[in-house]
Amino acid sequence: MQRANTLKVPGKVIFGEGAARSVVDEAKTMGCKRLLLVTDAQVLKSGVLYDVVKSLSANMQVKIFSEVEPEPDIMTADLVTRTVREGEFDLVCGMGGGSVMDIAKIASVMATNSGDTEQYVGVDLLKEPGLAKILLPTTAGTGSEMTPNAIVGLHEKGAKVGVISPYIMADAAVVDPLLTVTLPAKPTASSGLDALAHAIESYISLDSNPITDLLSLRAIELIMRNLPMVFSEGDNVRARSAMSLCAMMAGISIANAGTCSGHAAAYGYAGKYNIPHGFSVAVALPHVLEFSLRSCPQKAKAIAETMGVATSGVSSADAGTQVIKAIVSLMREVECPTSLSQLGVPRAEIPTLARNMLKTARLLVHNPRSVNEVEAVEIITRMWEGKLGPS
Numbered sequence: 001m002q003r004a005n006t007l008k009v010p011g012k013v014i015f016g017e018g019a020a021r022s023v024v025d026e027a028k029t030m031g032c033k034r035l036l037l038v039t040d041a042q043v044l045k046s047g048v049l050y051d052v053v054k055s056l057s058a059n060m061q062v063k064i065f066s067e068v069e070p071e072p073d074i075m076t077a078d079l080v081t082r083t084v085r086e087g088e089f090d091l092v093c094g095m096g097g098g099s100v101m102d103i104a105k106i107a108s109v110m111a112t113n114s115g116d117t118e119q120y121v122g123v124d125l126l127k128e129p130g131l132a133k134i135l136l137p138t139t140a141g142t143g144s145e146m147t148p149n150a151i152v153g154l155h156e157k158g159a160k161v162g163v164i165s166p167y168i169m170a171d172a173a174v175v176d177p178l179l180t181v182t183l184p185a186k187p188t189a190s191s192g193l194d195a196l197a198h199a200i201e202s203y204i205s206l207d208s209n210p211i212t213d214l215l216s217l218r219a220i221e222l223i224m225r226n227l228p229m230v231f232s233e234g235d236n237v238r239a240r241s242a243m244s245l246c247a248m249m250a251g252i253s254i255a256n257a258g259t260c261s262g263h264a265a266a267y268g269y270a271g272k273y274n275i276p277h278g279f280s281v282a283v284a285l286p287h288v289l290e291f292s293l294r295s296c297p298q299k300a301k302a303i304a305e306t307m308g309v310a311t312s313g314v315s316s317a318d319a320g321t322q323v324i325k326a327i328v329s330l331m332r333e334v335e336c337p338t339s340l341s342q343l344g345v346p347r348a349e350i351p352t353l354a355r356n357m358l359k360t361a362r363l364l365v366h367n368p369r370s371v372n373e374v375e376a377v378e379i380i381t382r383m384w385e386g387k388l389g390p391s
């Protein structure tokens with residue numbers, strides 16, 4: 001019997017070229033008088049949000065918080081908490097990549113929950129709904145605009161942790177592909193590979209459901225086709241639109257089915273070695289799939305067919321191999337490193353990284369094949385070497 005499924009999505013989603021112009025009306029409809037706008041220095045400097053900020057400022061008081069660094073530390077969460085509590089704001093707007101949107105989500109809930117962010121790290125620990133929030137991604141990948149998660153680093157521990165709660169979900173997600181057109185090639189590649197990891201990990205997740213399956217497979221298909229195009233031809237609006245759609249679809253999938261072993265492995269080293277999130281998960285993906293796909297042979301075949309790399313008669317083992325080859329080939333095409341050694345991680349760190357991977361149990365519970373300590377060491381060793389195929 002098909003079990004009942006719940007689909008968690010933002011209160012409203014506005015998608016399409018020029019959608020950013022609707023932010024002012026959304027803010028006014030929410031009764032906003034004082035807005036905290038969270039962004040980062042790079043986005044501010046790029047001018048991509050100039051028109052939006054101008055029209056917001058003409059209609060309400062706007063304070064800009066732009067001190068969000070890439071892969072933000074929990075200290076940034078504490079800083080935005082102080083800012084939001086000082087200002088009597090009634091709306092938070094996050095405009096930027098995943099890091100910015102995650103800090104905007106934290107600002108919204110820390111305005112109404114006492115204490116500091118660290119005490120809410122975990123699932124469903126927030127006590128009060130936050131301020132209303134609108135999220136506008138300027139990259140296509142993290143899908144943060146669609147999820148109930150805010151991820152921050154505990155840099156002194158070299159770990160990434162999440163505040164996960166329905167109160168973190170956006171009231172409105174405004175996805176305008178035109179905001180991504182000027183994004184440089186490297187963050188375009190990293191965020192696009194993050195979306196691919198979201199789509200694949202949510203599809204093989206034990207918590208996937210018929211709706212997330214559809215979204216994940218369609219995202220995989222479109223990312224394989226469009227990521228090379230946006231990497232080499234940044235102003236290709238049609239390909240940018242497809243990538244924004246994919247990030248959104250894969251975002252809904254991870255909000256409901258979760259990620260699994262790829263993200264569990266990546267959280268163990270991305271913060272400590274300052275690796276862009278998308279590259280950190282992409283390096284893990286071929287190796288965790290080599291380990292995991294044998295436990296979900298039908299899904300391995302479906303991914304291969306969606307990617308167009310295997311015909312219907314192929315064995316599931318061969319289908320899995322073709323999927324992994326296609327991912328590595330895409331990574332090379334968009335100049336993503338394919339091993340931890342290329343990313344500057346010392347070999348001596350392998351046992352620590354394997355232990356870190358196992359500590360991210362909240363993600364590993366979704367993995368189709370359970371991972372023990374010996375297997376984790378083997379997976380991380382192969383990631384370090386960038387080695388695929390039989391031992």
Ligand SMILES: [Fe+2]
Pocket residue numbers: 142194197198263277281
């Ligand atoms: Fe991710």
